Amino acid sequence: MYTFGFISLNPKIENNYFTEVAKRSPHYDIECYRFSPTNINPVTHLVTGEKFYPDHQEWRSHEFPIPDILYDRCFYADHALAKNALAIMKWLKNRRDLLFIGHGLPNKWNLYQTLANSNLSPYVVKTIPVKDAIQTLSFLENEKKIILKPVSGSGGMGIACLEKENETISVIVEKQQQILRSSFPSITIAQKWIEKIRTKKEYLAQPFLQLVDQAKRPFDIRILLQKDGNGQWVERGRGIRTGQTNGVLSNLSAGADTEPFHNWLNSIDPKKIDFLKKEIEELTTQLPKIIEQTYPPLFEIGIDIGVAQDLSLWILDVNSKPGRKVVLETVPLAQESLYTAPLEYGRMLALQHEQGRKSYEKTFSNRNQ
Template identity: 85%
Template sequence: MYSFGFISLNPELENSYFTEVAKHASDYHIECYRFSPIQINPVTHLVTGEKFHPDLQEWQPQKFQLPDILYDRCFYSEHPLAKNALAIMKWLKNRGDLLFIGHGLPNKWQLYQTLSNSNLSPYVVKTISVTDAFQTLSFLEKEKKIILKPASGSGGMGIACLEKEEETISVIVEKQQQILRSTFPSINVAQKWIDNIRTKKEYLAQPFLQLVDQANRPFDIRILLQKNGNGQWVERGRGIRTGQANGVLSNLSAGAETVPFHKWLNSIDPKKIEFLEKEINEITTQLPIILEDTYPPLFEIGVDIGVAQDLSLWILDVNSKPGRKVVLETSPSAQESLYTAPLEYGRMLAGQQEQGRKSYEKTFSNRNQ
């Protein structure tokens, strides 16, 4: 029997998901555990976490060895504990003797550099790394309207829109599902604001694209890709995320709504649907190959694709630790596969690792006879 461990800074945040996966684990002869990186004893390497008990259908405190199969679902903030956890996770992944079902992706700037030099470059939004206020304002002068986003992070946190109109510069942000717009009283104030945000974290800038629906609401297509029990990439589902009218974000954390993909597709000119779906499939087929040619193996990818009014497609974000809300709400039939996929793929990897170990031991034994 294999042991499977969910690693999370706060297991309660994904309690429902972890629990549903754990309920299916006995069918695969797998025991499930969950813990935070900071719960690992640095000397004994024993973990003080929780084990799922199928008979009770609940998690209970327990000490245990690091599980055979590890699933990284850590999301990091600027909090000191999060930084400590990140350091521990890097140590775990560098050990070489632990089995992770997937590894994370680098920040958005590194991803941009990879994708902009790949076959998918026509779908990549032009991006610059924000180095100073003068460079950013020069970019704004050229584009007239730009998006500023953190190089690391998710959920739309820290995203702002700058717009140049004649001699004024305005900024639009969404906070607590409210759209806030203000105008800088002078260029100097705008410069100080830009310099201030980039001292806190690395930022990127992109031209603002009109990725809105007929009601002027920002929207995108969220597609979830995962590996199945044979290690092959499959699409679990796709749905539409729609934000507030005249807003900037289509993230669910910013109050976006979900719409089934097929329902949105009905609003498209029937003559253009085949072309649109072909383009989307090109992205979802090529993307995992490109990423795994450059970075360590992955288990799942959340892909956000923007659609302009001329139906041109843009890769907005790629996430190696995606949420499942869009798929669960728009493709209910995919629910079962979402709960069994980590178990099936993890069991396959563990089986391969065990077979490789046996082959090595047999070869080593024959050499010493």
């Protein structure tokens, strides 16, 4: 029997997902555990966490060795606990005796450079690192309207929109599902604001693209890809995320609504549907290949694709720890595969690892006879 561990800074946050996966684990001859990386004893390497008991359908406190198969669902913020956890995760991922079903992606700037130098470059939004306020305002002067987003982060946190009209610079941010607008009384104040946010995080700047629907609501296509039990990429589902009218974000954490992909597709000119579908298919086929040519293997990817009014497509974000809400709400039939996929892929990796170890031991033994 294999052991499978969900790793999260707060395992209770994704309680429903972890539980639904764990309910199906006996079918794969797997025991499930969940824990935070900071709860690993540095001396004994034993973990204080929770074990799932299928007979009782519940998690109970337990101490256990580090599981054979690990699923990293950690989301890191700027605080001491997260930084400590990140260091521990790097240590775990460097251990050759442990199997991770996915290794994560680098920050947005590194990922941008990878995609911008690939055959998907026509779908990549022009991006520059924010070095200082003067450079940022010069970029704004040329583009008239830009987006500032943190190099690291998810859920739309920290994103701001700057716009220059005549001599006025305004800023739009969305917080707690509210659209907040304000104007800077002078260039000097705008510079101070940019320098202030730069001291907290590294930022990127992009031209603002009109990726809105007819009601002027920002929207995008979220596509979830995962590897199956044979290690092949498969699409679990796709859906539309729509934000607030005249807003900036289409993230669910910012209050976006979801809609089935086919509903939106039916609103498109029928003559353009086939071409659009082929373009999306090309993106979802090529993107995982390009990423895994540069970075360690992944298990799942959430791809956010923006659609301009001329139906041109733009890769807005690629997330190696995607949520499942869009797919669960818009493609209900995908639910079972979402809960079994980590177990199927993890078991495949464990079997491969075991076969490779046995083959090595046999070869080593023959050499010493």
